[in-house]
Amino acid sequence: MQKHNVLLATLLMLSASLLANGQQESGEEGAAPVKIKAIFDRILTEENGQKEWAAAFGDLTGAKIDIVQPAHNQYSQILGATFAAGDLPDLLEIQTNDYLSYALSGNLVPLEDYIAASSEWKAVDPALVEAYRLKDGHIYGVPTYDGGGCVTYIRKDWLDKLGLEVPTTWEEYYDVLKAFTYDDPDGNGANDTMGLTLPFQTGYEFDYYNRFIMQEAMFGFQEKNGKWVDGFLQPEMIPALERFQKLYREKILDNEIFTNKTSTAREKIYQGQAGVMEYWSGTWAVRFNDSAQNAHPEAQVIPIEPIANAYYINRVGPAFSITKAAKNPEGVFDAFMNTMLDKGAGQALFTHGIEGKHFQKSDKEYMMLPEPSNPDRPFDKAYSDPTLVMNGWTPLVPQADLITLSRKIQSENALQLSLPQGGDMYIKRIGELLTIKQEIFSEVVVGRLTPAQAQEQYKAKAADLDLDAVLAELNS
Amino acid sequence: MRNRSAYAYGSAWNRLWKFRMFYLLMLPGFVYLVLFHYLPMLGLRFSFYDYDLRGVGDFIGFEHFRDALSSEGFTRAFKNTLILSSANIVIQMTLTISISLLLNELKNKLFKRVVQTVIYLPHFLSWVVVGALFTLFLSRQGGLVNAILSGLGGEPKYFLGEPGLWRGTFLFILSWREVGWGTVVFLAALSGVDPQLYEAAIMDGANRWKQMIHITLPQLVPVIVIVLIMNLAKIFNLFESVFVLYNPLVYKVSDVIQTYVYRSGIIQFRFGYATAVGLFRSVIAFALVVSANKISSRLRGESVL
Numbered sequence: 001m002q003k004h005n006v007l008l009a010t011l012l013m014l015s016a017s018l019l020a021n022g023q024q025e026s027g028e029e030g031a032a033p034v035k036i037k038a039i040f041d042r043i044l045t046e047e048n049g050q051k052e053w054a055a056a057f058g059d060l061t062g063a064k065i066d067i068v069q070p071a072h073n074q075y076s077q078i079l080g081a082t083f084a085a086g087d088l089p090d091l092l093e094i095q096t097n098d099y100l101s102y103a104l105s106g107n108l109v110p111l112e113d114y115i116a117a118s119s120e121w122k123a124v125d126p127a128l129v130e131a132y133r134l135k136d137g138h139i140y141g142v143p144t145y146d147g148g149g150c151v152t153y154i155r156k157d158w159l160d161k162l163g164l165e166v167p168t169t170w171e172e173y174y175d176v177l178k179a180f181t182y183d184d185p186d187g188n189g190a191n192d193t194m195g196l197t198l199p200f201q202t203g204y205e206f207d208y209y210n211r212f213i214m215q216e217a218m219f220g221f222q223e224k225n226g227k228w229v230d231g232f233l234q235p236e237m238i239p240a241l242e243r244f245q246k247l248y249r250e251k252i253l254d255n256e257i258f259t260n261k262t263s264t265a266r267e268k269i270y271q272g273q274a275g276v277m278e279y280w281s282g283t284w285a286v287r288f289n290d291s292a293q294n295a296h297p298e299a300q301v302i303p304i305e306p307i308a309n310a311y312y313i314n315r316v317g318p319a320f321s322i323t324k325a326a327k328n329p330e331g332v333f334d335a336f337m338n339t340m341l342d343k344g345a346g347q348a349l350f351t352h353g354i355e356g357k358h359f360q361k362s363d364k365e366y367m368m369l370p371e372p373s374n375p376d377r378p379f380d381k382a383y384s385d386p387t388l389v390m391n392g393w394t395p396l397v398p399q400a401d402l403i404t405l406s407r408k409i410q411s412e413n414a415l416q417l418s419l420p421q422g423g424d425m426y427i428k429r430i431g432e433l434l435t436i437k438q439e440i441f442s443e444v445v446v447g448r449l450t451p452a453q454a455q456e457q458y459k460a461k462a463a464d465l466d467l468d469a470v471l472a473e474l475n476s
Numbered sequence: 477m478r479n480r481s482a483y484a485y486g487s488a489w490n491r492l493w494k495f496r497m498f499y500l501l502m503l504p505g506f507v508y509l510v511l512f513h514y515l516p517m518l519g520l521r522f523s524f525y526d527y528d529l530r531g532v533g534d535f536i537g538f539e540h541f542r543d544a545l546s547s548e549g550f551t552r553a554f555k556n557t558l559i560l561s562s563a564n565i566v567i568q569m570t571l572t573i574s575i576s577l578l579l580n581e582l583k584n585k586l587f588k589r590v591v592q593t594v595i596y597l598p599h600f601l602s603w604v605v606v607g608a609l610f611t612l613f614l615s616r617q618g619g620l621v622n623a624i625l626s627g628l629g630g631e632p633k634y635f636l637g638e639p640g641l642w643r644g645t646f647l648f649i650l651s652w653r654e655v656g657w658g659t660v661v662f663l664a665a666l667s668g669v670d671p672q673l674y675e676a677a678i679m680d681g682a683n684r685w686k687q688m689i690h691i692t693l694p695q696l697v698p699v700i701v702i703v704l705i706m707n708l709a710k711i712f713n714l715f716e717s718v719f720v721l722y723n724p725l726v727y728k729v730s731d732v733i734q735t736y737v738y739r740s741g742i743i744q745f746r747f748g749y750a751t752a753v754g755l756f757r758s759v760i761a762f763a764l765v766v767s768a769n770k771i772s773s774r775l776r777g778e779s780v781l
Contacts (some may be wrong), residue, residue: 076743077742077743080529080742080743080745081742083529083745084527084529084745084747086531098745101528101529101745102529104529104530105528105529105530105531106530106531107529107530107531192618194617200723200724255616255617255634256615256616256617256634256637258636258637258723258724258725259611259615259636259637259723264611273617427528427744427745427746428746430744431739431740431743431744431746432547432549435549435724435727435739438724438727439724439725439727439728441724442723442724442725443725446637446725461548464548
């Protein structure tokens with residue numbers, strides 16, 4: 001009997017090793033990737049179980065994934081340096097603003113054929129994928145999630161205390177901000193509140209925020225009547241800048257916006273120093289409300305619909321791309337991009353993580369578990385945002401009402417942005433154009449320039465930086 | 477029998493063998509220098525190439541340099557770097573020497589050590605922490621400095637947002653962090669001054685002030701020259717300090733070469749262009765160091781390099 005067992009075990013081991021060898025070879029020849037070297041930004045950190053996640057991914061797909069995760073606030077810079085050194089990963093996440101540079105670099109693999117052949121990607125709105133198609137006809141990245149966007153959050157309890165309604169027009173919005181600044185909405189008798197806070201956004205993400213003030217105006221390049229134009233030079237920028245100036249002058253807008261980091265601005269909402277801020281829809285809705293309630297139990301922070309003439313935006317989200325370093329790009333696409341949208345175990349792994357480690361089923365329903373790095377807070381995702389699902393899949397873990405509400409308000413009132421696609425001149429000049437735009441914008445807000453002077457000054461300086469050639473490239 | 481001088485001036489191999497332990501001790505430092513300071517210089521060739529995310533492209537000669545010199549952003553950054561660095565050198569050298577001299581006069585050793593430790597501490601704070609601290613201290617929304625200003629009847633100031641105030645504020649913060657640490661070199665030099673000189677001066681009736689002017693300061697001159705030359709070599713190295721304290725409202729007075737290089741190279745992926753600007757910066761810094769050394773050589777009859 002014992003001999004039989006030994007023989008059986010030997011046979012099993014032999015067949016297992018033959019199978020393993022077979023997998024390895026087929027991986028190298030094109031059927032399935034054996035190893036994926038990846039650089040990711042927003043995946044679980046190591047402390048929160050990244051290695052276990054990678055192991056679970058391997059178990060599910062048969063692909064071994066090695067993940068490098070640079071610090072979030074330096075992700076773009078470190079990725080750029082990695083490429084500059086020629087150390088290409090097989091798979092990477094690319095931030096929206098950098099997508100064009102990488103796509104034009106010649107280092108990425110076109111994905112349109114894999115997308116067309118994938119049954120998983122058929123469930124995704126084609127517009128989401130088409131946003132990544134370049135003028136050369138190729139798609140070099142797929143969305144990591146539905147891009148999403150920001151909504152305006154407001155202290156509902158302050159509105160109630162002051163007898164005000166949720167604003168629906170610019171005039172009402174202005175009155176609310178003014179009352180939040182000067183009518184002691186927290187009732188502490190001190191002049192220590194402000195209407196609106198915001199961080200100074202240094203890139204074209206500026207347009208994700210400030211929509212109630214900007215309204216029709218756009219800071220970056222925008223498509224208008226089928227043609228790309230510089231938003232800063234459009235007529236609607238004048239009233240937008242006037243609104244900024246007015247709010248700043250009257251100290252209704254945080255007078256330290258230029259030195260505010262995103263975290264500083266958020267903290268002002270949490271601590272009850274400011275009553276309004278525009279920020280990301282989704283899980284942030286709960287964080288704003290909960291954090292404000294930690295400091296002031298009576299606080300109630302809610303997302304609101306845009307005022308008349310304003311709209312939110314839906315951005316083009318970060319992309320997943322495969323580089324030419326990948327020996328088996330089709331296999332990488334199948335293992336990673338298809339698994340993340342399989343509406344089953346794969347999508348659950350990407351969205352919620354590992355059952356028992358990142359989420360678990362309680363009596364009735366699934367719930368996320370506390371993060372090891374911050375046990376006071378439950379995980380909100382493993383990698384894919386459950387509030388920004390692209391393929392109609394219903395996440396296992398139900399979302400809080402505030403999250404659902406913020407997403408609903410944002411998506412129902414959002415204009416879809418598209419990526420400006422320039423060439424060499426665009427890439428060469430975009431940074432300096434942005435820098436002078438930021439400077440001139442700042443000078444207008446603090447009242448050193450009138451909006452008309454600002455446009456004149458920008459026009460002159462941008463002409464020296466070949467703005468016409470940049471626009472010609474965008475419109476070619 | 478081989479005499480000592482013949483051995484001392486023997487073949488290179490003989491000398492190498494004789495002092496092998498010293499060379500062995502030097503080896504880690506040498507390897508470090510080669511690996512991290514000399515080998516990277518090979519990358520300077522990228523200044524002359526079209527180099528971005530697409531990789532190293534064609535040789536384009538001096539095109540990046542021409543681009544930089546015709547760019548308003550670069551010329552402004554160059555000017556700001558010169559202004560901020562020069563002011564910083566003058567202020568820091570003056571403060572460092574003054575504080576070192578004052579500390580040298582302290583007779584209570586415990587008090588002296590406490591003061592030294594306290595003024596050294598800021599040097600060990602990272603610039604990110606220093607930036608966050610001063611942004612809070614200088615805020616108009618509950619910041620300590622503006623609270624004091626308001627208490628004295630003044631108007632709150634946006635220290636980090638007003639071009640007229642930014643440079644002064646920046647130089648103050650830079651000095652606050654570095655002056656204490658800078659005294660280390662001067663205090664070491666002061667401890668090496670021959671006490672007999674002071675004894676002789678006292679015999680001649682010199683008071684403390686005259687001792688300082690006629691003995692201490694002249695004894696410090698070689699160290700002052702060395703520190704000055706070392707500072708000149710670093711004149712264009714302003715980065716973290718500016719990066720954590722500047723914002724678009726004050727770019728015109730705060731943007732320096734290193735922040736410009738960072739934006740061009742790391743943010744915009746114009747690696748070739750950023751390398752060219754960096755090389756230009758290094759060449760100017762090198763010229764400054766050589767000039768300062770020559771001036772020192774003419775004035776003092778000896779060079780320090």
